[in-house]
Amino acid sequence: MVSLDGAQLYESKQSDCWLYIWIILNLAPDKRYKKVHVCPGGFTPGPNKPKNIDSFLFVGLHHVAALQREGLRIWDASQDHVFSSDLYLLFTTADGPGLVCWDGMVGHSGKNGCRVYCPTLGRRKFHGTHYYPALLRPRGNCAPGSDHPDVDVFELPLGGSGDYAHNLLRLVSAPSQRQWDARKMETGITKLPLLLGLKPSRSLGVPLCMTTDLMHLAGNLSDLLISLWRGTMECSNSDDKDSWDWAVFRNEDVWTSHGQAVKDAGMSIPGSFDCKPRNIADKINMDYKTWEFHLYIFCLAPALLHDILPERYWLNFCKLVRGIQIMSQHAINKQDLEHAYVLLCSWGHEFEFIYYQLRQDRLHFIRPCVHQVLHLITEAMHKGPPICYAQWTMERTIGNLGQEIRQPSKPYENLAEEGVQQCRVNALLATMPELDDRIKGDPTGSVNLGEGYVLLRKRDKRPWLPTGEEARIISEFIGHGQPIHRFKRWARLRLPNGQIA
Structure with a gap:
């Protein structure tokens, strides 16, 4: 999996840059995010956005394409055997604007702006150029091209439209710039993506490799809901914030x-x-x-x-919360998946009715994140739990590399050098794991009880004899008639899931 994102190196000054990393999906989700397993791919200096990001991504994708074509030769030292490993690229991830760099799509504000390329079309306001993914048609007159019928949320088309190849062919065969622009709007495709240069049998391809991103989705939903509840959302001249009971x-x-x-x-x-x-x-x-x-x-x-948010808005919000909680699990059973499907689809349908209220001047309430939520279930059925390919790994990598920068001068050069150094260290540790001198095992003074339970300090210096209610509970546990011994109390217990009680 490859992940792309932007980063601001310094809080107090403009210092934007862009980087991408390779994530090894063979590793379990609780290991692949660790620094020693993350492979920095490339760095694009700022502070200005690059005019042609493909020129920075090309080098890494060229290496992947070569390895897919020739195979990655690996020596298995335990058997003294050399074998060829096939390299697969499954997913490409980024935030909404960044995903355009991978898939060559029109972006989240386009008429066909779905990040997983479902054929659902957006709607725009009169005299507006920004499209919003509202499933329900606004009441009254609609802007041309936005008057298509309502879409049933429970019958939402799947992502990864099979029309992509046909639409791409239509775009590249446009006879003029005018036709190119028109077909770009119709198809939602703006260019040939670099990913098409990879070996088809070693990649999911565009648009199937595009995924939902639970990390940015959570942030975007938070921004949307808080903007509504605080009343800071843009209000059209024909609307009135005093009518916003939410x-x-x-x-x-x-x-x-x-x-x-x-x-x-x-x-x-x-x-x-x-x-x-x-x-x-x-x-x-x-x-x-x-x-x-x-x-x-x-x-x-x-x-x-x-008791703060009016009941119908609170109940609608709770459906979203429970659905996202289910989709944030690393393992989701069939019953939970079905339950989340009902919750999230119901949330999306109700959200349009109670906030947007089918008013054209409130179309901007329906941001792309609302539509993305509706694809979480079907995407999970095809690609696994979305938490397993969210961009938390990228966020952690940005933090790790940013902390390594010591000199305020030449920050972009320093960041790239830190990334190269991390690649060298990771390669060395993969070859000679005995060089890894990081702390291993349980903390000093702890007691491993087995099955993932570990007693952690502090601990009583002297044995303690329980009395009163504590003695009664312990007596019931060990059996009546058994003598109660003195104990040394421990302050904390690490549970198998890593939490500390």
Whole structure:
């Protein structure tokens, strides 16, 4: 899998750059994100966006194409045998704008802007050029090309349209620039993607290799919902924010109180969930991180918004939360998948009715992330749980490499050099794993109980004899009539899932 994203190296100054990494899907999801297993692919310096990103991606894809054609020769030292390994490229991931670099599509604002290339067409406002993926037709007159009938959310076409090859042929055979532009709008394709140069039998190909991205999706959904609830969403001249009964956080006192509640609730989140979210009212405009949004929206908000958000909006929101929670699992059974399908499709249908309300001046409420949610289930059926190919690995890599930069001068050159050095170290450790001197095993002073349970310090210095209710519970556990011995109490227990109680 290859993942592309942009990064800002310094918070206080313009320092955008772009990088892509290779992720080894043979490794389990709990290992592939680790620094030693991530392979940096290339770095594009900023701060200006590159005019031709393909020129930076070409080198890496050229190597992949050569390995697919010739095979990767590997020596198995345990058997003194050389074999040829076939290299497969399954998925390409990026945020919405970045995905255009891989698939050559029109982007999320186009008439056919679905990131998995389903044939559902967007709708635009009068005199507007931005298309929105609303399934339900606005009431009254519609802009030309946006008056197609309603689309049943439970019959949404699958991604990876089989018309891609035909549409691409139509585009490249356009006899003039005018025809090219017209066919570009009709097909949603803007160019020939580099991925078509890979061996077809060693790649899913375009558009099947395009995936949903749960990480950016969570961030985009958070931004959409908070903008609605705070009343900061753009309001058309024909609309009135006073009619937005869902905008409960327009009241600054309510918003401030809610932010403090988020901060206080963070004390109850297990340490394995990473850092607790900060006060969202104070920090939302100051680099509130994607993981904080994720914890807030899909963990804390359902409880904190009860009796604050009007009931129909709260119930609709809870359907989204439960559906995303199911889709964030590394293993999803059939019953959960069916349940998530009903929840997320119902959420999408209700969302259009209660927020957009089939009003043309509210079409911008239906952002691409709303449509992407509706594809999560079918994409999971074809490609596995979406958490397994989300861009959290890329986010972690950006953080790892950014921390290695010591000199403020020449930041892009330094970043590229750190990436090259990481590749060298990873290759060396893969060849000679005995050189890996990182801390292994359980922490000093801990006791491994087996089956994934580990007792962690602190611990009583002297044995302790239980009394009262504690003695009764222990007596029931070991059996009545058995003597209660003295114990040494331990402060923490690491569970098999990595959480610490």
